[in-house]
Amino acid sequence: MLAAASGRAASSYHNAETITSTVTIYCEARPAAGFRKAMLAGLARIKSCGLKVGPGKMMIAKVRREDWAESWKRHFKPIKISDTLLIKPSWSKHRPRKNQAVVILDPGLSFGTGQHPTTAFCLHQIVTAVCDRRNGRSQSAATAKSFLDIGTGSGILAIAAAKLGYEPVHAFDFDANAIQIARVNARMNSVAGKIHFWHGDVAKLPAHPARKYDLICANLISNLLIAERRRIAAQLNRGGTLVLAGILKSEIQEIRAAFEALGVEPLSSKTEKEWWSGSFRLE
Numbered sequence: 323m324l325a326a327a328s329g330r331a332a333s334s335y336h337n338a339e340t341i342t343s344t345v346t347i348y349c350e351a352r353p354a355a356g357f358r359k360a361m362l363a364g365l366a367r368i369k370s371c372g373l374k375v376g377p378g379k380m381m382i383a384k385v386r387r388e389d390w391a392e393s394w395k396r397h398f399k400p401i402k403i404s405d406t407l408l409i410k411p412s413w414s415k416h417r418p419r420k421n422q423a424v425v426i427l428d429p430g431l432s433f434g435t436g437q438h439p440t441t442a443f444c445l446h447q448i449v450t451a452v453c454d455r456r457n458g459r460s461q462s463a464a465t466a467k468s469f470l471d472i473g474t475g476s477g478i479l480a481i482a483a484a485k486l487g488y489e490p491v492h493a494f495d496f497d498a499n500a501i502q503i504a505r506v507n508a509r510m511n512s513v514a515g516k517i518h519f520w521h522g523d524v525a526k527l528p529a530h531p532a533r534k535y536d537l538i539c540a541n542l543i544s545n546l547l548i549a550e551r552r553r554i555a556a557q558l559n560r561g562g563t564l565v566l567a568g569i570l571k572s573e574i575q576e577i578r579a580a581f582e583a584l585g586v587e588p589l590s591s592k593t594e595k596e597w598w599s600g601s602f603r604l605e
Contacts, residue, residue, distance in 0.1 A: 433475035
């Protein structure tokens with residue numbers, strides 16, 4: 323009705339918490355004088371059809387003109403993962419601290435900029451593991467840790483691992499476009515030669531792999547984690563760490579029980595908003 327009255331495309335947003343809906347149009351000039359009257363008449367017609375018209379209000383507000391091609395960038399701030407790692411978009415002038423590795427990553431079509439709680443948890447685990455190695459607290463303190471990124475998306479985790487000295491770094495995704503984007507991002511960060519990306523399916527990981535990894539991040543949907551838990555766990559070295567993310571709070575118990583049954587022990591976890599992430603150790 324709003325679109326018909328204005329001749330403009332309308333967008334609708336429903337807030338599930340407040341149970342309210344907002345329908346919006348954008349006009350280059352103030353609507354004609356009869357616009358509000360036409361809307362009220364439309365609501366009256368809806369009511370006459372026997373439908374309930376709840377409480378509401380109409381607002382006309384002037385929107386300051388902006389360069390929308392640039393203004394959205396202010397929502398993507400640099401992310402500091404302790405003093406060890408800095409994630410920032412290419413337009414940011416934020417300077418890293420001494421000895422702080424930097425990953426430059428712009429928002430794009432593939433998942434993973436570090437803004438999402440699940441991605442941030444994985445980044446913290448990558449930093450924690452490499453700091454433990456440098457401090458001599460891991461069994462493999464003398465050698466670089468190997469890393470596998472399952473569902474790499476933008477490549478952010480693999481790139482961060484390569485920047486922090488993990489070797490080898492392997493990453494794959496079911497989405498071929500994601501792999502192309504991840505490779506571009508790796509080249510932009512000068513680590514393309516340190517990461518092996520491939521287009522692959524977690525369901526086709528070897529059940530008895532020749533190569534295993536010290537750290538694995540699997541940021542996947544829960545049903546995929548459950549279905550392929552044995553293949554995922556099979557890629558992990560003894561003493562290695564498995565990081566699981568992309569899990570809703572309502573799915574925590576099922577995921578933990580499924581993986582603990584395979585012999586991995588919980589190390590740490592974090593719940594943020596509706597998302598849960600956790601790390602496990604294979605003893």
